[in-house]
Amino acid sequence: MKDSHRQQGKRQQLVKIVQEKGIEDQKVLKAIGSIPRHLFMDSSFEDHAYQDKAFPIAADQTISQPYTVAFQTELLQIKRGDTVLEIGTGSGYQTAVLCYLGAKVYTVERQRELFKKTERFLPKLGYRPKYATFGDGYLGLPDYAPFDKIIVTAGAPFIPKPLMQQLKVGGRLVIPVGDEVQIMTLLERKSQKEFKKTTFGEFRFVPLLEDKN
Template sequence: MLRDTFKHKGKRLQLAAIVEGKGVKDKKVLEAIKTIPRHLFMDSSFEDHAYQDKAFPIAADQTISQPYTVAYQTELLEIKKGDSVLEIGTGSGYQTAVLCELGAKVYSIERQQELFKKTKIFLSKLGYRPKFLSFGDGYKGLPQYAPFDKIIVTAGAPFVPKALLAQLKVGGRLVIPVGENVQVMTLYVRTSEKGFDKKEFGDFRFVPLLEDKN
């Protein structure tokens, strides 16, 4: 049963206010936080935790990211309606829903089979229809749909995969947490065929981005 009550909506308003208080200014991103029923992305027994500004464990040893982190990464992307966005790490689908809510055409890759199957069904139940959801290796990106306006990586990457930089349009933005134990949120803007501008924005903690070892 997908229940979304006035109480849930009220909690989302409070959550959006917390996220805004931490420095997220993009009104559309905050609107998405107010709109998306985050509690439905979690096991019903954890419903009470859904509107705290915290990451939370989900299936396959993964987590649903902290709402502030989701909002922060999304704000850095500067999504415009109709942007083609590659998301590395579908996870619970919460970040995917935020991107859909902003009118992006979302292409998403998930490395965990169990999570991929579950999230694919769940997102369509909620009415979020990414352009393409795939099970596979995020390090490789999706060359068949490239180039992308924006690329977001929702897991900690020890390095920046070259394939992802290659799949970014000139003028495009890649937001990726880079590092082993603690990650530095990093933005790459593609300035030309060979040129990239890089900016760093503080430390975050993510589950690791898994490379396909097969």
């Protein structure tokens, strides 16, 4: 689990790239500059780790583009101690960013292969989600709700009602909505019944899978 000076240098170049694309939150930039993304990928693809691109991982999933991770995280406005529900643990890279920022992370993964790998791997790097489980992201985690923030890291055809219900008043939900192409969407819960919706351009994610069992 090496993190060489060369890799650290490449990370700083990556920080400059996402900053030039418009990311301003210094804590998010520091997270991108600190977390060894190459360790979340197969070692044979190490040279791709610090390009600002998504990359395939196991189970037909991807590790998200660093800019996308930074963009979603910046929209969440994480404060230390926030309870955050993450739908789609994936490689664990986004989970690590949230943990680095001091969030108490509850994370759900639909692919058992990925879940088992990430569950073992994250603590080795010192990132410990509060709770990680294998399950259906459309349902959220009602037993641990309400959450300060909710992030969905896969493309959803619609915003699942259970996730809206599990958001605290004053909370923020960030989700890419759409089929082929997704529109990044921010929902802010203003009251029990009122949500404010803001959209931010097109992104491409793997689809959010429903549990068909």
